[in-house]
Amino acid sequence: AFAVNPDEVLADPALEARARALSAELRCMVCQNQSIDDTNADLAKDLRLLVRERITDGDSDEAVLNYIVSSYGEFVLLKPRFTVKTVLLWGAPV
Numbered sequence: 001a002f003a004v005n006p007d008e009v010l011a012d013p014a015l016e017a018r019a020r021a022l023s024a025e026l027r028c029m030v031c032q033n034q035s036i037d038d039t040n041a042d043l044a045k046d047l048r049l050l051v052r053e054r055i056t057d058g059d060s061d062e063a064v065l066n067y068i069v070s071s072y073g074e075f076v077l078l079k080p081r082f083t084v085k086t087v088l089l090w091g092a093p094v
Contacts, residue, residue, distance in 0.1 A: 003040045010052055019052045022064055026051070027078045035078055 004023075010016040023037035030041040036048050047068065054064045065077070074080055 003038055003044065004048060005045070008045070008048055008052065010056065015052075015055050018061060019048070019055055022051050022055075022061055023048055025065065025078055026068060027076050029072060029076065 004020070010019060020037060024035045026036045026047060028034045028036050028039045028041050028044040028047075030043050031039045034044075036044040036051075050068065051064055054067060059067070068076055
């Protein structure tokens, strides 16, 4: 079940859909194996509100993710980006 509270939902359905999609990509730093969309942890709620704030301010999806990664590090992404730093992570299963 989603943990998004009714007071967090954006009035514009398109913007809310973007917020939900981005929230599904972000790890709850408290729960660690759940997205911020799936948990009621206080930090997850704060991140959900931050995502919605950045979207309503006109940021692109990539800009929102970059902003959050700059604050919390790559670990906040449930699916790490393919970079020089993560090549070993992506190549290890092979």
